[in-house]
Amino acid sequence: MVRAAVLTAIGSPLEITEIALPSPGPGRVRVRIAAAGVCHSDLSLANGTLRLPVPAVLGHEAAGTVVSVGEGVDALRPGDGVVLNWAPSCGRCHHCGLGEVWLCAQALSGAAGKHATTADGTVLHPGLNVAAFAEETVVDARCVLPAPEGVPLAEAALLGCAVLTGYGAVHRSARVRAGESVAVFGVGGVGLATVQAARIAGAAAIVAVDVSPAKEELARAAGATEFVLAGEGREVKEIRALTGGQGVDVAIECAGRAVAIRAAWDSTRRGGRTTVVGVGGIKDQVTFNALELFHSGRSLTGCVYGDSDPARDLPVLAEHVRAGRLDLGALVTRTVGLDGIEGAFEAMLRGEGGRALVRF
Incomplete structure (x- = not known):
């Protein structure tokens, strides 16, 4: 039995309880978790923004040590350090055939x-495949x-989601070039992670945008050259003022809110690129008129x-x-145990801090 944070029902608080993991069968691996990041996607699963079979063990951004392996697993052995990949590609579908493994x-x-069972035999599902909010997992x-x-x-855990996402948004999706201006919402x-990636890309100006003034110090430490407080559209005016009225070359939205997506679009220069990273709700609508889409020449x-x-990008990040x-350490502003995840969710809803890290 191992301790885990279990989501018993959508909208319910996580329950810290003991679960029974099966031995790793063919092609499977048991991992002792060293640390797991608390991602906004975990909150979105818990509150029903993203669909999830329940009850489930959440947590998808993690690293740890191999405990045991099942038949046919030859590339790993007990004691190996590993990073968990919550979205493994099948290698056979249409998108994998195109090289778009992230889709x-x-x-x-x-x-x-079926991932595990509780003491009373209740079947648990693995949230986003890896069920990392637990002392150990089988994947x-x-x-x-x-x-x-x-x-x-412990820091490598962040590579599994936050850093791959932020770095990829800059270098793979938006393809920021040296000398360009970037706004991160x-x-x-x-x-x-996105701000750091923009700095690595050689962006000449990096404008960090957030609703919390307390984020300014974190943003500037990561590499932001400017910080703009969001609200009532003033961020768009300030960003345009900082860029001679033109707007930034690239805006990257990481909040997952319609109002932030619209502000990112409005802050992007004519012919620029707007990239949406944040996971928003299905009812949170963004509107554009047909003329502006043509006239602005921007990409969304x-x-x-x-x-x-x-597999390709982890060595680059390392x-x-x-x-x-x-x-990586600069991304972490809170360290908790399993029983601190709900508090991390609440801080996330209040817009506080960067990444919370569950340490085992």
């Missing part, structure tokens, strides 16, 4: 399966990537998982970490 049609197929071997050398396991864990792009291929260009 794999089967990436989340494991989330509806498909495709969900396991070697932890990069020279990166502490929403300076949480992903937003801070959705960005799933940073358009990242974890090299940035080892070279001191990417500071």
